[in-house]
Amino acid sequence: MITTLADLLPLLPLLIATATTIVAMTAIGIRRNYALTAGITIAGLLIASLVAASTMFTSNSQVTPLLIVDQYSLFFTVLTCVTAMLIAIFSFPYLANLDDSKEEYYLLLGIATIGAIVMVSSNHFVSTILGLETLSMSLYGMVAYPVHSKLADKFPLEASVKYLVLSAVASGILLFGMALIYAQTGTLEFSSIVNVTKETPGLGAGFSIVALIMVFIGIAFKLSLAPFHMWTPDVYEGSPLPATIYLATIGKSAMFVVLLRLIVTTEALSFDSIILAISLVAIVSILAGNLLALLQDSLKRILAYSSIAHMGYLLLALVASYYVQGTISVEAVTFYLFAYMVMSVGAFGVISIVSSSEKEFDDIDDYQGLFWRNPWLAAVFTGMLLSLAGIPLTVGFIGKFYLFFSGVEAGLWILLAVLIIGSGVGLYYYLRIVYRMLLSPKDGEGFNSGGSQHIGSHGVLAFLLALLLILGVYPTPLVSIIETISLNIL
Template identity: 70%
Template sequence: MIMTFDDLLPLMPLLIVTATSVLAMLMIGVRRSYIVTASITITGLLAATLVAISMMDWTNQQITPLLIIDQYSLLFTVLVCSSAMLIAILSFSYFFELDDHKEEFFLLLTIATIGAIVMVSSNHFVSTVLGLETLSMSLYGMIAYPMHSKQSAKFPLEASVKYLVLSAAASGFILFGMALIYAQTGTLSFASLTDLPVAAVSLGDGYSIVALLMITAGMAFKLSLAPFHMWTPDVYEGSPIPATAYLATIGKAAMIVVLLRFIRASDSLNFDSMVTVLTLVAAASMLVGNLLALQQDNLKRILAYSSIAHMGYLLLALVASHYATGTLAVEAVTFYLIAYVITSLGAFGVVSVISSSEKEFDSIKEYRGLFWRNPWLASIFIAMLLSLAGIPLTVGFIGKFYIFLAGVESDLWMLLAVLVLGSGIGLYYYLRIVYRMLMTEKHKIPYRAGGVESVSAYGVLAILLSLLLLFGVYPAPIMSLVAAASAFI
């Protein structure tokens, strides 16, 4: 296949991010400067975001058999690039005091973003694996990044190795499943997977189901769905906060998009056993995530368990996509994902603003009285927590609304009951944190003074808060955008 210039144009966001990473690498080689490397990264990601936004109205093109650039992948390219940019800004102040080479973190972050963009644009197994591995490889590095830092009380190396081993095993499962599918259909493209039910007839259901189960299990691991969730709290707790935020938001969003495209293209839910498996996984995730979060005192662990539950909510909508008419369930997945990314970034952002690579404030005890000491920061955190809990005025509520609507439309009453139960339990641990912040403080806790370097981080939080309120109170524009994009799935 011959690539022409016209083919390159839709790839602009990807190319910009790639160029950014090359530029940042060369820059580090020429002269180490933390602020310059950070600026290059942030500018590059901002440019990619803006270009992707401008392309959204007119681009719908399959570039080579590997990548599809349509409105849906562009929507997520925007989400990925803008989130990566915000995380880059947060990491700038987080790593400011790190007593080691700091610049390469931005390099890893940019490369991970390349992987994520490939994943959200992928409709072929090969590009899925390429994107997934690029993303994961960079994440191993990001998680272990402050390993030489003497004061760091956390265990970045342990977290990284844990994630490396388990993630590689999960990738192995995914590859094996892909191989089995290839053996039946002779193709690796999602578009040709509609033959799968046909092939299943000739070879017997079992063969396809094993393949689908292996892929699902591997992806469920990456999404930290129960019962593949064990790694999540440890890795979240051990990683530096920007890496945790990246893993929790972009890492999962990209994986969900692949899973959604794969499931929709392959009609896997035509197999009843697949529906049963996904239903059980969704229910287990909602319950396990929320129940295990109850007894935690570490914020990162709470957010880890809550993310397990949130992935369970998302899976409910994914199951609903099999029954619901039109694109409603796909819209639900999409909107909820956007809401989840905004909210999680905000929550991790608050923790990151008062922490640094040398001292992380991640025990909920340390948040006692924050509301009276720093009302703005605490208000932002409360808004994020209420959004995670799905309370109105926040984007999280509209997301929940979508999930409920998709569930009702598909008659998934059992899953809805579990959702209500899970959200009810969830309220308890979100409110526990809120209550801590409202208490009067007993003794002063020495937070980081918050120098000039954290001004931009406060800016990030302000942006996220405005998005949270805007999408929560007047979601009509983003709703129609999501609806238009979802038509492409």
Template identity: 45%
Template sequence: MSTSDLLSLMPLVIISGSAVIAMLLVAIKRNHRIMHAFSVLAFMAALLSLFVQPYAVPYIIAPLFVVDAFALFNTGLILLAGLSVLFLSFKYFEQREERKEEYYILLLLATVGGMVLVISQHFISLFLGLETMSISLYGLIAYLRARERSDEAGIKYLLLAALSSAFLLFGMALVYAFTGTMEFEGIGAYLKQAGTVPVTVVAGFGLMVIGVGFKLGIVPFHMWTPDIYEGAPLPVAAYIATVSKGSMLVLLMRFYRDIDGYEYTILWWVFAIIAMASMFVGNWLALLQQNVKRLLAYSSIAHMGYILIAFLAGQLAGQEAVIFYLVAYVITSIGAFGVLAILSDKIRDAELLDDFSGLFWRHPWLATVFTGMLLSLAGIPLTAGFIGKFYIIAAGVDAGLWLLLILLIVNSVIGLFYYIRIIAVMFQPLTDNTPTLTRQALPFFGVFALSALMGLLIWLGVYPSALISLIREMMLTMG
């Protein structure tokens, strides 16, 4: 490996090496504070290493990886999301009796998998990154073994993820059998030269959609989402909602662009139907929930449907809208789950709607942050979610996706109802019968992370032009 190769992969090398060192630290002496501090330093070092990358041109590490502005941006987003989850994790696990140190090893390894996905241009690196992340998530989801639903959630994810990986692998095998290559651009060149897509390749793409759809949690591959969100520790649920889904979405964008997927009508209609179903199923099922974790799970299904509209719009405007909305979604999802994590005590999570009754009068700052995150998810002005949804609509108008846009507006109104319902509960007056969890003091790291996320939420809602310009330059260099 050359020096340039090493510099290009430096964030990945740092996080991978940190996972190995973390294992040695646990073997020498168990200490939760040391493991947390070491993991935070590892993520910060990886973030700093992004600034020594060859930005000028895409850097190819044949045949598996491509390091371009698109990959670097999304690697930074993954690292920032992981760092935010780390800040929210310390107090959440500190108050629990289970051994905590291995959690950070698994989180580092899951992040390695996500980072491999966003720089992949080959089926082998795709599958290695996906499995590295998935296997780590098995342990993370079932980490709190003393909890009633934790083992159940871990086993469900294990079985369903293994099944979806089998579909994905079989689909890749079919595509390789006919195209003779596993590189994304090579597959695109073969299909362009062939003129028509063989039926077997179409079948292969269909099987791959199943594997990708499972990771994105879109309909009809969404059934795992509420159970896993409910059973997983809250920081892990935040990680799955953001890093796991975001890295797969980025990979899908690169693969779709390299094979010129917008030229194939059948693929467009498959994703269009999935987008419509995800919006309706996610929002209608969220309306029925009294458990806030399950509500956010169904909400995430709907938001994946919104993102797919911008994805289907294609061209530069659609790609910009996908990335901007992804950034806004990462901020709001981690912020929302972070509030739940801070409010949770050592006995159970803050997940029932009644747990938030009168929250504004007990913890005004947390209620304000949670309100901001929910309003952003609903797409209310002055939040990042509003700007993201606006750009999705603008991209859809440019592409003439009128049916999808009408359904998006209808579903946004439906979503507004259940977000406002939670806000109304938080502002209810306190009574003697108001249920409260035992936690009183707010953790420093958690408050710091939520404050930073709230600042980003408002900044992107009021002044989005800086991020939009950065995304536009990035997409132009991507081609």
């Protein structure tokens, strides 16, 4: 097959993101200018997301065997680009005072975004691994970015090495699983694997199961599902905040889209043992994530553990997809991922806006009395936390509603019970933060988040809060978009 230029047109968002990085790199080569580099990146990501959004309902094509550009992948391309742009806006004031070259950070951010776009458009193991490694490699750099700074508040090198080593092991397991599948089927395309796993000739069903479970373990590591979650709190805590946000949002959502496509296309859930494995991981993740979060005082660690639990919630809908007719559980996964992105960026964003590379305020004590010191930030933070807890008026509640609905329709009573228990435990640590913000302020240093550098970040928070509340009260527009795009997956 000859690929013409016109065939590559659907890849425009990806190409724009790539071009953005090249332009930014060239600009740095000519003249180092922090604001310019950040501006180029933000503008490029904005254009990429607009292009992706405008072609969303017209485009549907397989570009080369590696990438599929359909409504579903474009939806997540938009989500990824917008989130990356928001993170870039948060990064700007955060890194502004770094005593080291800071322009290259945006290159890493751009390249990571390219990797994420490839992942969400992938229905082939080769593009999965390409995207994943592009994303991870850049993330190692982002996590370790302030490493030469003498004033770095946290311990980025430790976080980066920990992430690098464990991530490499996980990639190894993932690749081994893929190799086993290839040995079994002779193909790496998701859609071609399906018949073979069903009929299970050759080396037998046990072989397929082992292969699929190894792939799942590799993915579970990246999603920080228990029991492969050990790295998460340490890496989250040690990284500079914008990198933490990237890791927690785009890093997770891109991987989950791959997992969803893989599981749904290959019908891997037709093996009982795979369902059992995923359900067990979901249960352990929900319980471990929520229970361990109770013991933390660092907000970054609390949110790290809560993200483990949220990934567990998502697995419930993934398991449900096998039992449910129609697209409801795919919609549930999609909506919840969207909601998770909004509330995670928002919650971490509040911490980021008051922090900088020299001093991160991530202890719960730092936020005592925030309601009376800085009502705006406290209101945003409360909204995000209540949304994470799944309280009505917020988008998180609609997301939880979706999860419950697909769970009920699939009849997954045990998982639903665990979800309820987990959410109940979760309330405690979210409300604990809210309560601290309600107490009377302590004397001491306040946050510096008022400067002109922070205008963009406050704008982002306002945008996210509006999204959180509007979609929490009137979710219909997003619901119908997701309903349409989810048809692509099946």
